[in-house]
Amino acid sequence: MANLINGKEIAAQVKAEVAKDAEKLAEKFGATPGLAVVIVGDDPASKIYVRNKKKACEEVGFYSEEIALPEKTSQKELLNLIDTLNKRVDIDGILVQLPLPKHLNEKTIIGAISPKKDVDAFSPFNVGRVMIGEYRFSPCTPAGVMELIKSTGVEIAGKNCVVIGRSNIVGKPMAMMLLHESGTVTVCHSKTQNLQEITSKADILVSAVGKANFVTADMVKEGAVVIDVGMNHDEEGNLCGDVKFDEVEPKAGYITPVPGGVGPMTIAMLMKNTLTAAMINASVVNRAAKVNKKSNAGTENKK
Ligand code: NAP
Numbered sequence: 572m573a574n575l576i577n578g579k580e581i582a583a584q585v586k587a588e589v590a591k592d593a594e595k596l597a598e599k600f601g602a603t604p605g606l607a608v609v610i611v612g613d614d615p616a617s618k619i620y621v622r623n624k625k626k627a628c629e630e631v632g633f634y635s636e637e638i639a640l641p642e643k644t645s646q647k648e649l650l651n652l653i654d655t656l657n658k659r660v661d662i663d664g665i666l667v668q669l670p671l672p673k674h675l676n677e678k679t680i681i682g683a684i685s686p687k688k689d690v691d692a693f694s695p696f697n698v699g700r701v702m703i704g705e706y707r708f709s710p711c712t713p714a715g716v717m718e719l720i721k722s723t724g725v726e727i728a729g730k731n732c733v734v735i736g737r738s739n740i741v742g743k744p745m746a747m748m749l750l751h752e753s754g755t756v757t758v759c760h761s762k763t764q765n766l767q768e769i770t771s772k773a774d775i776l777v778s779a780v781g782k783a784n785f786v787t788a789d790m791v792k793e794g795a796v797v798i799d800v801g802m803n804h805d806e807e808g809n810l811c812g813d814v815k816f817d818e819v820e821p822k823a824g825y826i827t828p829v830p831g832g833v834g835p836m837t838i839a840m841l842m843k844n845t846l847t848a849a850m851i852n853a854s855v856v857n858r859a860a861k862v863n864k865k866s867n868a869g870t871e872n873k874k
Contacts, residue, residue: 573797573823576719582835585718589842590631596850597632600857604849605634606664606690606841607656611649611675612642617668624666627838633845634661642672649675650683657685663852664690664845669740687851690844693740701744704751707851708844713745715836716777716798717752723825725775725796728753733770735759735786735813736779741800745777766790778813786814794824800833 596602606628610621621637628635638652656665665688671677681689686696692708700706709717720727732754736742746758754775759766770776770790778786779800791797801813812829820826827833
């Protein structure tokens with residue numbers, strides 16, 4: 572029987588630490604981290620995600636602002652809004668909920684968010700930083716997965732790590748983060764041949780496919796760490812992951828449930844990134860104020 576990795580509990584610990592650090596930030600600089608979440612259109616799943624992010628902000632003592640725009644919002648209107656949010660000092664993090672309606676260019680929109688406020692780490696600048704292993708914002712879902720793996724005590728260095736899925740927001744950054752921890756990483760996708768042969772050799776298996784019951788027991792090595800990123804719905808409409816839990820669980824060493832695994836971690840890591848952004852902004856604003864004070868004093872002296 573596998574050890575269950577309790578994402579809910581670990582996420583609560585991360586959020587408690589964030590809340591504590593946010594208090595310290597308020598004491599030192601009088602600053603409250605601020606997150607703006609922009610949602611365009613009426614996608615019901617997106618609305619739930621946005622609501623959960625707002626709730627998490629309340630839990631950790633952040634200021635949050637939800638900006639809900641109609642489906643027909645133009646690219647120019649959205650870019651103008653991002654420009655305004657980029658300039659606002661009370662907003663440290665900006666998140667545009669994806670997917671956007673088809674007429675909007677996601678790459679252009681995400682690219683317009685200031686890299687200093689891109690707390691999802693989706694903009695090309697921050698993606699590049701993940702690639703070279705020098706990042707201030709970790710991509711939330713892969714970063715959450717890393718925390719879950721670390722909670723098991725299983726060393727990543729030297730292990731066979733297999734990631735199923737190569738999306739820009741999960742699979743690719745996930746592979747990079749495992750590589751930075753010296754895992755031997757294989758990335759699989761829909762064109763991969765002999766998938767079962769590859770996954771069944773994984774000490775650490777991360778599935779980010781988006782298909783219910785995709786990972787079966789024969790694809791899993793005895794004692795492996797199995798992380799299920801998938802968020803799907805079964806025939807009864809219940810939330811489920813990619814992993815056929817009932818048959819994989821007895822074989823795995825550690826496994827995440829869905830719900831209660833990766834999902835809560837993604838939001839916790841978003842809170843962590845927003846705090847990081849606020850810390851950087853607060854120290855920059857504080858330094859700028861000191862410099863201004865000094866130069867004003869210099870001007871005063873000259874008078
Ligand atoms: P995505 O962009 O659709 O990517 C899915 C990946 O799976 C693609 O790389 C695809 O390969 C690969 N794939 C599809 N069929 C396959 C097959 N038969 N064999 C091997 N690989 C296959 O999805 P995503 O955005 O990465 O998300 C993946 C899942 O994670 C979804 O269920 C999503 O809802 C969930 N998710 C959860 C969280 C969370 O917080 N828990 C966050 C983000 C995403 P190709 O590239 O060749 O098409």
